[in-house]
Amino acid sequence: MVSRGGARGLLGAYELGRTLGEGNFGKVKQARHRGSGAQFAVKILDRARVVSQRVDDQIRREIATLKLLAHPNVVRLHEIAASKTKIYMVLELVNGGELFDRIASKGKLPEQEARRLFQQLIDGVSYCHEKGVYHRDLKPENVLVDRKGNIKISDFGLSALPQHLGNDGLLHTTCGSPNYIAPEVLQNRGYDGSLSDIWSCGVILYIMLVGYLPFDDRNIVVLYQKIFKGDTQIPEWLSPGVQNLLRRILEPNPMKRITMAEIKAHEWFQEDYVPALPYD
Ligand code: ADP
Numbered sequence: 001m002v003s004r005g006g007a008r009g010l011l012g013a014y015e016l017g018r019t020l021g022e023g024n025f026g027k028v029k030q031a032r033h034r035g036s037g038a039q040f041a042v043k044i045l046d047r048a049r050v051v052s053q054r055v056d057d058q059i060r061r062e063i064a065t066l067k068l069l070a071h072p073n074v075v076r077l078h079e080i081a082a083s084k085t086k087i088y089m090v091l092e093l094v095n096g097g098e099l100f101d102r103i104a105s106k107g108k109l110p111e112q113e114a115r116r117l118f119q120q121l122i123d124g125v126s127y128c129h130e131k132g133v134y135h136r137d138l139k140p141e142n143v144l145v146d147r148k149g150n151i152k153i154s155d156f157g158l159s160a161l162p163q164h165l166g167n168d169g170l171l172h173t174t175c176g177s178p179n180y181i182a183p184e185v186l187q188n189r190g191y192d193g194s195l196s197d198i199w200s201c202g203v204i205l206y207i208m209l210v211g212y213l214p215f216d217d218r219n220i221v222v223l224y225q226k227i228f229k230g231d232t233q234i235p236e237w238l239s240p241g242v243q244n245l246l247r248r249i250l251e252p253n254p255m256k257r258i259t260m261a262e263i264k265a266h267e268w269f270q271e272d273y274v275p276a277l278p279y280d
Pocket residue numbers: 020021022023024025026028041043075091092093094095097098141142144154155157
């Protein structure tokens with residue numbers, strides 16, 4: 001349960017341990033709850049480094065979003081506290097590192113392993129969408145893996161909530177990371193957050209299977225042209241089922257792109273699929 005408390009009380013309740021990662025605005029440390037002995041991750045945000053309104057908004061957004069979400073494939077927020085100088089977010093500890101490192105160390109993943117991770121990614125992302133949350137920055141650095149090899153989606157600093165939809169029912173803020181961004185997000189005409197998250201999941205699936213990015217170029221203008229055209233090679237050594245799925249996800253026209261329901265019904269996705277149940 002999320003509770004809001006004074007920073008002193010919260011810090012007294014936890015024993016801080018090693019640094020797990022460095023974020024843009026502070027550190028993430030391992031922490032042990034003294035009462036129960038349970039392990040957590042504490043994201044410590046340094047308010048002095050939060051100079052702009054925009055960043056303050058990102059932190060508020062991350063907290064507001066995480067409070068809404070309770071799913072086995074989404075990082076859980078346990079509690080938050082704030083002092084004059086710092087904000088503490090006590091998160092579920094995910095101790096297997098980033099999906100990024102897993103792919104980087106193996107080069108590429110066997111199709112069965114990639115399928116299982118993709119199924120979990122889609123389970124987590126579709127759950128967020130059902131709650132009205134669009135992540136908007138899905139990439140292997142923001143997807144954590146636990147010791148059992150299960151996916152936990154994290155870093156909701158750029159996420160969109162229902163109140164961020166325009167009168168047209170679409171999202172309008174261009175954000176994300178260049179290699180993972182959907183073509184319609186770059187076009188500034190409004191986009192459906194579900195279909196753009198699906199595109200990013202397709203980029204992640206491609207990297208897991210192939211070992212490199214589907215769209216890449218040192219020149220950002222050339223990169224965006226490739227994304228607009230959906231200009232990528234889907235290797236023929238992949239199974240026909242996943243080739244078909246990748247082509248339908250990396251479809252530059254969002255109106256023609258595969259939907260979440262269609263992904264879940266896709267033959268390749270369905271194999272050995274054990275859906276995760278939300279906690280609530
Ligand atoms: P930022 O939004 O500033 O990039 P992140 O939330 O991505 O911060 O956290 C920075 C790093 O800390 C992550 O890349 C990851 O390695 C580590 N980290 C974040 N949350 C957790 C967690 N719940 N469990 C374990 N490590 C985490």
